[in-house]
Amino acid sequence: MRLFTTETLMWICGRYDRSEHVHRLLTEREVLEPDGSPRKLGVLLPLDRDYLSLVDLPVGEASADRLFLRLLDSRILTSVLRASLSASGLEFPADIDRFRLDVSAAEARTQAAVEKIGGVDGSAIVNFSRRTERQVLALLDAVLSVELESGADGHAELLSLSILEECEITVDGRPLGLQPLLMFDDGHELASRQRRALLDNLRRRRPGVARWYSERFEAMSNQELMQGFGIEGRDLVEIDIDYIFRNGAGRRFTASQHDKVLSYIALQRAAPVLMNYAQESQPFFEFLESPEAAPLPDKFPSLQTALQTRVLEASGSDARYSTWVEDADLLTGRDASVRWRELEILIARDMKGQQDLFGDPLTGDDLSARSSSALRDAADLSVATEFGLPYYAGRDRLLALGSHNVEQFLNLCGALFEDLLIDISLGRKPTLTAARQDKILRQASETYWESIARTVPNGRDVRAIVAEIVRIAVEENKKPTVPYPPGVTGTALLMSDRERLLDVDYRNRNSAAERLFAALASAVAYNVITADFDYSVKNNKYMVLYLNRLLCPCFGLPLGRGAFRERKLSQMLTWVEDLPDSGHRDPREWESSLGL
Numbered sequence: 001m002r003l004f005t006t007e008t009l010m011w012i013c014g015r016y017d018r019s020e021h022v023h024r025l026l027t028e029r030e031v032l033e034p035d036g037s038p039r040k041l042g043v044l045l046p047l048d049r050d051y052l053s054l055v056d057l058p059v060g061e062a063s064a065d066r067l068f069l070r071l072l073d074s075r076i077l078t079s080v081l082r083a084s085l086s087a088s089g090l091e092f093p094a095d096i097d098r099f100r101l102d103v104s105a106a107e108a109r110t111q112a113a114v115e116k117i118g119g120v121d122g123s124a125i126v127n128f129s130r131r132t133e134r135q136v137l138a139l140l141d142a143v144l145s146v147e148l149e150s151g152a153d154g155h156a157e158l159l160s161l162s163i164l165e166e167c168e169i170t171v172d173g174r175p176l177g178l179q180p181l182l183m184f185d186d187g188h189e190l191a192s193r194q195r196r197a198l199l200d201n202l203r204r205r206r207p208g209v210a211r212w213y214s215e216r217f218e219a220m221s222n223q224e225l226m227q228g229f230g231i232e233g234r235d236l237v238e239i240d241i242d243y244i245f246r247n248g249a250g251r252r253f254t255a256s257q258h259d260k261v262l263s264y265i266a267l268q269r270a271a272p273v274l275m276n277y278a279q280e281s282q283p284f285f286e287f288l289e290s291p292e293a294a295p296l297p298d299k300f301p302s303l304q305t306a307l308q309t310r311v312l313e314a315s316g317s318d319a320r321y322s323t324w325v326e327d328a329d330l331l332t333g334r335d336a337s338v339r340w341r342e343l344e345i346l347i348a349r350d351m352k353g354q355q356d357l358f359g360d361p362l363t364g365d366d367l368s369a370r371s372s373s374a375l376r377d378a379a380d381l382s383v384a385t386e387f388g389l390p391y392y393a394g395r396d397r398l399l400a401l402g403s404h405n406v407e408q409f410l411n412l413c414g415a416l417f418e419d420l421l422i423d424i425s426l427g428r429k430p431t432l433t434a435a436r437q438d439k440i441l442r443q444a445s446e447t448y449w450e451s452i453a454r455t456v457p458n459g460r461d462v463r464a465i466v467a468e469i470v471r472i473a474v475e476e477n478k479k480p481t482v483p484y485p486p487g488v489t490g491t492a493l494l495m496s497d498r499e500r501l502l503d504v505d506y507r508n509r510n511s512a513a514e515r516l517f518a519a520l521a522s523a524v525a526y527n528v529i530t531a532d533f534d535y536s537v538k539n540n541k542y543m544v545l546y547l548n549r550l551l552c553p554c555f556g557l558p559l560g561r562g563a564f565r566e567r568k569l570s571q572m573l574t575w576v577e578d579l580p581d582s583g584h585r586d587p588r589e590w591e592s593s594l595g596l
Helices: 006-014 020-030 051-056 063-089 107-116 121-143 159-166 192-203 224-225 242-249 255-278 298-315 319-329 333-353 362-370 374-387 395-401 406-426 436-454 460-475 495-502 504-509 512-527 549-555 569-579 587-593
Strands: 040-046 099-102 166-173 179-185 210-213 490-494 529-537 540-547
Touching: 006 020, 006 063, 040 063, 051 063, 051 121, 051 192, 063 099, 063 121, 063 159, 063 166, 063 192, 099 121, 107 159, 159 179, 166 436, 166 549, 192 210, 192 406, 224 495, 224 512, 242 495, 242 529, 255 395, 255 406, 255 587, 298 319, 298 333, 298 374, 319 333, 319 529, 333 362, 333 374, 395 406, 395 436, 395 549, 406 436, 436 460, 436 549, 460 490, 460 512, 460 529, 460 549, 460 569, 490 495, 495 504, 495 512, 495 529, 495 540, 495 569, 504 512, 512 529
Parallel strands: 040 179, 179 210
Antiparallel strands: 099 166, 490 540, 529 540
16 A cells, blocks of 8 residues: 555656666556656555544444544545645645645535535645544543533545545646545454444445555454455455465465565564674574474484384385385485385375286386375475474475464564574574474464464354364374375365355354354454365365464474365354353363364
8 A cells, every 4th residue: 555655656756767667567557657657646544543532432423423534534635635745746734725626516515515624725624634633632632531522523424535536636726637546554443333434435436536445354244254255346346465465366476476575574674683783694584494404313213214114014025116215215314204204105095096916116207296295295294293303494484384474474583583682692693493493483383372262252162163173184184195285274164054154044043153153253354264265176165264374383284275174064063062151161171172
C-alpha cells in the first residue's frame, strides 16, 4: 500500500535512475503515465487510531457509529487534500486555499454532503477536520472523567466516497486529473460493527474511486473464514494474500521470490546491529551453521553401521540392489547415513511392488528416477531423529519455519540473534552452531504449542485438532515406505462436508459441529492452521488443513508442504465432542491420551 501512496509515487517519478524496475512495473499496471507522471492519487488510511475507543462512549451504539464515520470522513478528506497538494508540488498546510472541489456536476444530495463537511475550499475541509478531532477528543476525555457532554453529530454513511466520486478535485482552478485510491489498512483494529459499517460503504458502486481494504484473518467472522476467499464481482475482488505467499498467483510470485523477500528483511534488520556491536559486515545467515556442517557425535559410527546393517539385511543377497549399495559405500559422514536411510525406504517400496521373483538389477539411473528431494529430506529427518543430530537449523529451514508469516519469521530470527549477542558481549567471534539453533527453534515451537490454549479463541479445541493432525502425521510418517515424502503435516475435509459445516441449521442440531466449526475458524484466523480450498485429488475436492510449520519441531515433523491424509467429517467431530468445556480439566490429561 505504501508503494501506491502519492508521496512514494512522486519519489519514484523523480528518481528514475534509482527505481527503473519499479517504474516500469507501475507503468505496465497503468499506475504511472508513459511520461512518468502518476495516474492515481494514493492515500493510506490506518484504522488503528482512536476508532475502537469510540465503541465505549456512553452515547448509544448508533451515535457512536455515526461519530466513527464522521471522524473517518474528516481524515479521508484531509488526507486527499494533502496528497493533492503533494502531487502538485505544493505544501500542506501553507497551500490549502489552492485546493477546491468542483461540485458543478454533482447531484444535489452530494452537494448537500459537501456543505456538511464545511464547504468546497481546502480551508473549510481542514477546519471541519480539526473541529471533528476536537469534539472526538473532548468526548473521550469526558469518558475518562465521567463528565459527558452532548455528543457531536455524526454521519449515517461515508460522505467522502460520494464527494470524491462526483466532485472534481482542482488545484489553482485546474483539474488534478488523478483517480483517488483510498487504502484502508489494519481493519482488524476496528470493532466488529465499525468494520461492518465501513465495508458496507466500501462495497457500494463507485467506479471513480478505487478502494483497497486490508485486515488480518482474526477480524473475520467464523462464517467468512470458512467459506473461503477469492470472491470476484463487478466491483469487488477478495484476495487472500497469505495464499499468494504460500502458493503463488499466476506464477507472478514463486516460493524462491518469497524466500528472497524474507531473507532481505532479516539481513536488513541484522546488518546495522552486527556492525555497531561487533564490527561485523557478514550477512546474518552466514553466522548460522548448516546441519550438514555440524560435528558428528562420538557414537555416530556405530549408529551408522547399525543402519547399514539394516539395509543389507533387508536387501539380502539379492543382486538387484548391489549397485545402490556399492554407491552408498563410497559416501561418508551424514551424507552416507542419509543415503542408507533413503535406500532402506526405496528397497521397502520396491519389494512391496515387485511382481516377479527375478527383477533386473537396478542402476544408478533407477535410483535417480525413484529418488527425490522430498524423499531425501524425509531420510535426513529420520536420521537426525534416530542419531540425535540437529535438523531444524540453517537458512532454508529457518525460512520454512516462518510459515509464510513475516512476523513469525522475524521473531525466530530475533531468538537466534539474541544468542549471537552473547558471543558478541563476551568478545567472541559470533557464530551459532546447528545444535544450538535446533534447540532454540524447538523451544520456540514448544512455547508456541503451549500458548495456543491461552492466546487463541477456542484454544483447547484448536489444540485438540492440532493433536489429531499430529497423530495422523506420526502414523503415516513412520511407515517403512514413507508414502508421502517428506511427510504428512496436514489433513483434509471434503468440500461437501465443509458445506455441511457452513450450514447454521446443521450446527444448531449438532453441538460438536459448532465446536469444530468455531475451532477451525479460530485456527485459521490465528495462523495455527492454513486452509486451502477446492484442492482436487481422487476425483474429489477438499479443504486442506496444514499445520503452521512452527509446530513441526515440537513434534519432530518435516517442514515440507503438500502431504496430507483426509478424514471424514464424522471423524473430525469426535476430535472435539468428547473434550470437557474450557476451564474444567487440565489439557495435559487429554493430550496424554493422544500419546503426545
